Amino acid sequence: MFQGNLALAYLFIKTASAVILFILALAFVLKIRLIRMDKKKKEILKKYEAYFHYVQAHLDGPEPLRRPVEQPTDWELAIISDKFGEWIQMLSGSQQEKLIELSEQMGLVDMNLRLLNSRFSWRRSLAAFRLGKLRSKRAYPFLLQRLRKEKYGADFIICARAAAMCARDGSDLNELAHIFAKQKKNVGMLAADILTGSPQFEPGIVKDWLMSQDFRLLKIALHSLKGHAVAHLAPVLQTLTEVQDKEVRVLAVDRFLYSIPDLTQDIVYKLMNHPDKDVRAITAKAVGMLGDAANIEMLKQAMADPDWLVKHHSAKSLSMLGEEGFSALCEVAVHSEDSFTRDMANDVIHEEIMAERSQV
């Protein structure tokens, strides 16, 4: 039945064989190229070994670091750029500044700035990545320009991270935060990771963002404050604890509780009776972390909360509030009318005893 098409079949076999050979040849070329590149990289690192030792040995001295005697080729510059980039991330203070200065003098920044305008997106992204590692303040406007052209995706994120690392001051980060806020996706977490990773970041710069009506910018601000206690922002944060948007509200409560210098029982009471169970749970947890024994009675009451997480955090917090808190927890374990609440208290008591024995 297929005889009439046999010639066609043979043609197909030839074509398919050619395609297979082509794909395999390409794979082999890539493999061999990579092995050669690795070899070349090792050779370059060996060639500059003495120079790298010199740089490391003179990072502390007052005199500026000298460039290599011979002008490195572009290939060599790329390898040196990666090496210096790694060191710059690890160093700080004057050592870091000296190395940043040397990178500039050696032409590493210029080389990557040229590549930033390449026709190939891979080269552009690689150049942005390297500039970020080199922390070149001069590169910031160029990175910003490139960032404005990119759609949200891998290239955008690489460029934004590089721009944050090269930012000259807080206003540059402010500019970046607004660019992030324009994206359609909720990028609060990622933007915060990028912005707070910048050497120019300090929590105070988010104040204006917190005042914004733009929820995307608000989320970036709140995420950026994670782990920071900023007393002067506490009033602004308090106003955000009642907003409709769940993510904003929960983040605001968390940041507020750790920022407010005098957390009164009234505030705790209000938050512990909030209709949002996540707000109650965060508050119960924070009370224990902050170590204020004045809230023991409120935590005892919260152990009757219908939400498991609120109960759990209340019990844990009681166990963190010294002997008085632990006694209150034991009281709940014995006298609570609800058997599940008693079990919860007993579980936490058990954990505490175990932790104590482990310390001993």
Place this chain on the structure above:
Amino acid sequence: MRDILLGYGIFAMFYIMVVYCIYFFIMTLSFANISRIIKGSSLTPFDSMSGSAHVPPVSILVPSYNEELTIIENVRSLLSLNYPEYEVIVINDGSQDNTLQVLIDEFNLKFLPNHAERRLLDATPINGVYHNPDYPSLYVIDKRNGGKADSLNAGINLSHYPLICTIDADSLLEKDALIRIARVYMENPDETVAIGGSVRIANGCTIEDGIIKKVRLPDKILPMFQNIEYLKAFLGGRIGWSSINALLIVSGAFGVFRKDYVVKVGGYREGFPGEDMNIIIKLHRYMLENKLPYRIAFCPDAVCWTQAPDSFRILTSQRKRWGRGNIKNMWDYRFMVFNPKYKQVGLLTMPYNVIFETLNPYFKITGFFALLGYFLMDMTALPIVLTFVFINMLINMIFTCGALLLEELAFRRYPRVRDLVIMAGCSVLMTLGYDQLNAIWRFLGQIDFIRNKRTWGVMVRKSWKGETVKS
């Protein structure tokens, strides 16, 4: 009879052509997305991210049944991941060996009654939780045997974080596997409900303290074939499917999920294999029925290494189980197939899966007999039959070579030129028997489904040092 055979032949030809066109389309999508993947995986500062306060915390769930040989190295490797905040929850699913005891001994764990268990999902009641404050991020749940899905549900009940990561107890995560997945999640956290990682074959690799020290190809032929099969499925297939948000499976060996959505869809299904496909279908269904924007992503540079079966008996058992899980899922969710309400999942992935995966063994087996019939009834000559078989082989090879090229472009886990030569050679050998066996195994799995067989099948555990135990 001749007319029937002829009609079937024409039908089978079209069937094969459509399968290959879809394969080609998906592989093209994989190639189209590879540049984005390379940039994300190689130009992200994972070192600094793994110390960031903004990376979401994750609960790693490790369901374990008779895993005494591998569990310690697995847990040790999990405890040393480059990730800022996570916990490891091992669920001892009523093991009959010493899984629980070796964990207690190794980590000096103490019993916690955990009476006030959180019941987010239905699961077999637990006997208790083991913990040691010196390993604050490690918890071991002890429970009666209830299956893998039940164990995962129990793990979710104990978990403290908003993301859960499921991993098999006979697998090892690369140190930065989780942070790589977190990168993908952070790009779009509101819409991402699940992210799958890549699974690779560890047979042949050098492993020390639960870490892959040297990557080498398997030295036995069966794991070698599976290695190529996995490359083809993960690189050639899942990158493409995920780019159109039509991924139907996130491997049970390594995947990350939003806990709130897993709870909303009722958690993992009990009593049947294929729970990894089942949870993804349920997530698709829930999100599409509620008209919620979502994505199920794939992160090929997040790698988990697993032990591949190296004997026919174990491999047969595994593949029959997969076949059974696949048909069970397709049968349970048959209302989604060709249903426009379920968009690309209902109109493309599920029909593809039913017609070209579930029914594939029937076409392969009957196709073989049809070819035999053509030849015996003198409807065609042997050279023509051979030509037809050869063309099939070549097309399969194109897809395998495509996957090898993707590997070389983006991941390059196998460092030597000779690795590539061996894989290319094995891709030819695979078409001469292994692919056909796979069809038979799937078919047998479907027979098991009809017979309502519910057991997990034969398993043999091997330690990373080579000791073996049957269960």
